[in-house]
Amino acid sequence: MTVRCVRLSARNPDALLTSLMLPVMLMLVFVYFFGGAIDTGTAYVTYVVPGVLVLCAGYGAAATAVGVSNDMTGGVIDRFRSLDVGGTSVLAGHVAASAVRNAVATAAVFGAAFAIGFRPDAGAAGWAAAAGVLAAYVLAFSWLSAAVGLLARSPEAASGFTFLVLFLPYPSSAFVPVETMPDWLHGFAEHQPVTPVIEALRGLLLDRPVGSAPWQALAWCGGILAVSVVASAALFRRRTA
Template sequence: MSETVTTATAPPHEPLTSLSRAGTMAARSLRISRRNTDALVTSLMLPVMLMLIFVYFFGGAIDTGIPHTAYVTYVVPGVLLLCAGFGAATTAVAVSEDMKGGIIDRFRTLDISGAAILAGHVAASTVRNLVSTALVLGIALLIGFRPTATATGWLLALAVLVAYLVALSWLSAAIGLLARTPEAAGGFTFLMLFLPYPSSAFVPVDSMPAWLHGFAEHQPVTPAIEALRGLLLDQPVGNSPWIALTWAGGILLTAMALSGALFRTRTR
């Protein structure tokens, strides 16, 4: 009788156990990030430096097509997505270092699943990215960024941003499993760092060469930037938020499936 009761009541506790293990892995990743001072400072400060360069070096020469709007107001949404790319890139390196260092084998002897290990890296990446985002927004407010979003606009903008943070972090984790060395993992993430440039992040798409319009308008970063820009400035956004969330959901599901398959292959 007791065995039957134990068996019947065990499954409900399993999700809580997996969640707590993922939390433990996330805390471990954050502790490692604090010790890796160079990478932490770079991921936090580089987006800020790029924003200042674009605003003060190039901003006066760029016509955004939006009257009475300072360039800093135009460029901040793009820098926020750039932050996500920089922050996610560190996830690929961290996952690759775990695979190379043999710590994964130790975790598996403790019955910690691959999903919990990767979810911990993704959660830590999301936290780091949110800190970097807050820093960028703070500096942007100091140099003239004046958002006019409603409370609903702020919540929707946060939802779009977090969706992209999580999706890019899972994709970066998959890249970390695919790469054989941390150096290669860092190189593979270049695409995520490059995508905001051929988009509406820094200049209007209409100002680009005609052959580039199709890619710039239909790549995943552009609808996210347009959604963030419209929501933060309380302007019409059309269906940009839903397109952005659809892209993020597709990237997330693909990255999770790919990372699961790669983890099983690498740990056989």
């Protein structure tokens, strides 16, 4: 199932190219168009890269919703069921393919970031911890996207989830410090799942104190993952009953 989903992604070069280029283009826009006007206490490229990584991961994970919806509306699920392929295998294949796509997109973001001056100070342990937090985020939101794909009645409806995931990093610490936002926005920006993930990545990659951010990030990801897996299983049974 994973190989099948990766091949399907490769057969859609437009979507694949967008998932690779959009985060890189957004990073270049923020660094070169807005970075000079934003004071973060450090080089803006250093500040913004962790946020772009999360935006990239969310965008790649959200594509899972469209893939699952295509399967549910295209008739291929009936063929899988006749071959005694369970719903868990089908959905897990989409999630694993999402992880592969995100690994490629993350490498592209890092490559562009290094080219424009990003210089992380993390040691081996910091890199490993950052990779673990990012992988947990991808896994959680990929399963959430799978559930959305099962809820949606068409691939076009499922694609709307991409907008939500792309929007989440903006009211967070991804591109500007939360303290610079209006007071009424602070509560949401500080207590949504994206912010601790970004703060954990920023601290780990730059070898700075991270406080409780990694544990908060993993708690958010674990909660989203648990709910999404259970919901996906129930929704798949309902759609194929």
